[in-house]
Amino acid sequence: MDFELTSEHKALQATLREFVRRSIAPVAREWERSGRYPTEIVDEMKTMGLFGMLVPEEHGGIGVDAVSYAIVFEEISRGWMGIAGILGSHSLSTLLLARYGTEAQKRRWLPDLASGARRSGIALTEPGAGSDLQGIATVARRDGDAYIVRGTKVWITNARHADPLPVLVKTDPAAQPRHRGMSILMVEASTPGYSVGRDMGKLGYKGTESCELTFDDARVPADALLGGVEGSGLQQALSVLEFGRINIGARAVGVAQAALDRSVEYAKQRHAFGKPIGEFQAIQLKLADMATEVQAARLLVWWAAARADGGQRADAETGMAKLFASEIAIRSALAAMRIHGGYGYSTEFDIERLYRDAPLMAIGEGTNDILRTIIARDLLRE
Numbered sequence: 348m349d350f351e352l353t354s355e356h357k358a359l360q361a362t363l364r365e366f367v368r369r370s371i372a373p374v375a376r377e378w379e380r381s382g383r384y385p386t387e388i389v390d391e392m393k394t395m396g397l398f399g400m401l402v403p404e405e406h407g408g409i410g411v412d413a414v415s416y417a418i419v420f421e422e423i424s425r426g427w428m429g430i431a432g433i434l435g436s437h438s439l440s441t442l443l444l445a446r447y448g449t450e451a452q453k454r455r456w457l458p459d460l461a462s463g464a465r466r467s468g469i470a471l472t473e474p475g476a477g478s479d480l481q482g483i484a485t486v487a488r489r490d491g492d493a494y495i496v497r498g499t500k501v502w503i504t505n506a507r508h509a510d511p512l513p514v515l516v517k518t519d520p521a522a523q524p525r526h527r528g529m530s531i532l533m534v535e536a537s538t539p540g541y542s543v544g545r546d547m548g549k550l551g552y553k554g555t556e557s558c559e560l561t562f563d564d565a566r567v568p569a570d571a572l573l574g575g576v577e578g579s580g581l582q583q584a585l586s587v588l589e590f591g592r593i594n595i596g597a598r599a600v601g602v603a604q605a606a607l608d609r610s611v612e613y614a615k616q617r618h619a620f621g622k623p624i625g626e627f628q629a630i631q632l633k634l635a636d637m638a639t640e641v642q643a644a645r646l647l648v649w650w651a652a653a654r655a656d657g658g659q660r661a662d663a664e665t666g667m668a669k670l671f672a673s674e675i676a677i678r679s680a681l682a683a684m685r686i687h688g689g690y691g692y693s694t695e696f697d698i699e700r701l702y703r704d705a706p707l708m709a710i711g712e713g714t715n716d717i718l719r720t721i722i723a724r725d726l727l728r729e
């Protein structure tokens with residue numbers, strides 16, 4: 348058992364740290380406030396190959412292991428979690444194609460998705476169904492060589508830049524059990540009848556858009572059916588969400604670590620009653636708890652990532668990592684706000700952004716209560 352990163356992992360971590368220091372940290376506060384799209388950062392991530400993290404080398408990607416994947420998301424989120432969102436659902440879309448796409452689909456889309464020339468996201472959630480994905484109402488009816496798609500999706504991150512976008516639909520709305528009638532269609536941006544509507548207003552997670560989508564009898568070619576078979580869509584989506592929890596857990600560790608970094612710095616320089624506040628035991632206790640919890644969350648994420656690399660299903664492991672790390676991110680951001688006093692509440696410091704960003708990780712890719720049910724199911728089965 349070795350709790351240290353390999354030399355390759357350390358080198359990747361150092362590269363990401365330098366990228367964040369140089370290109371993300373200096374602009375994060377201002378760009379997040381103004382809502383400016385981080386085009387220059389996206390361009391640099393393309394050059395670094397980050398859009399191809401989960402694309403096999405034979406299709407133009409760099410096919411990293413899950414621990415490396417976690418390192419990338421932690422380091423970027425330490426600078427600005429919203430940037431990690433640009434890579435998150437894109438990488439899951441590429442994983443869907445790599446795992447389940449037909450050879451023709453892989454050849455058609457993966458090389459451009461790996462380079463970032465084309466980008467993607469993942470469209471599951473609807474106005475009436477999020478946790479209960481089998482309750483979606485978007486229907487794709489077969490008509491000759493196409494599917495006619497009708498329905499609405501909400502909260503779809505990266506939607507304005509996604510082409511193609513995997514969309515979960517019902518190809519057989521009457522099927523029982525319901526998941527047997529669910530499929531994924533790879534929808535291209537130019538599809539007639541498909542449109543990206545309003546941006547959802549958000550507390551945090553700025554820098555990337557989350558949008559409403561409308562399918563108004565959109566005509567999607569039948570060869571865009573993922574894997575070429577109907578009825579596997581829910582299982583395909585759940586399998587990549589399981590892996591995706593590594594990225595959400597790692598983002599949470601990055602946010603929690605950023606809250607700790609800022610707090611340690613502040614505790615040394617802020618004076619009250621004639622001494623640095625770091626000399627008060629009340630502040631020390633908070634810092635010690637934060638540091639302990641952040642490190643525990645990080646090790647849990649790396650452990651879950653290592654299990655996922657082992658090739659076996661790791662629902663409970665990635666669920667535990669995401670559940671624990673996201674709760675720690677929320678606690679650390681709040682502790683940092685307390686340590687910073689009034690300045691923690693100020694838009695001129697980073698703490699309020701960390702505080703706004705942290706709760707998303709408790710909601711996305713399975714709410715924490717849904718994950719608790721998955722973990723419990725696993726325990727009871729054993």
Ligand SMILES: Cc1cc2nc3c(=O)[nH]c(=O)nc-3n(C[C@H](O)[C@H](O)[C@H](O)COP(=O)(O)OP(=O)(O)OC[C@H]3O[C@@H](n4cnc5c(N)ncnc54)[C@H](O)[C@@H]3O)c2cc1C
Binds near residue numbers: 475479501552714717
């Ligand atoms: C900023 C942002 C970005 C997002 N990006 C995407 C994206 O790119 N693609 C995408 O498809 N979706 C995206 N989502 C949607 C997200 O995945 C859903 O919000 C999430 O899955 C929860 O679904 P819901 O909002 O419908 O809540 P609901 O499912 O309605 O849940 C409401 C509450 O009920 C609880 N609950 C529901 N069922 C159970 C149960 N069986 N047992 C116990 N508790 C239960 C939940 O835990 C929660 O507390 C995004 C959301 C946000 C906020």
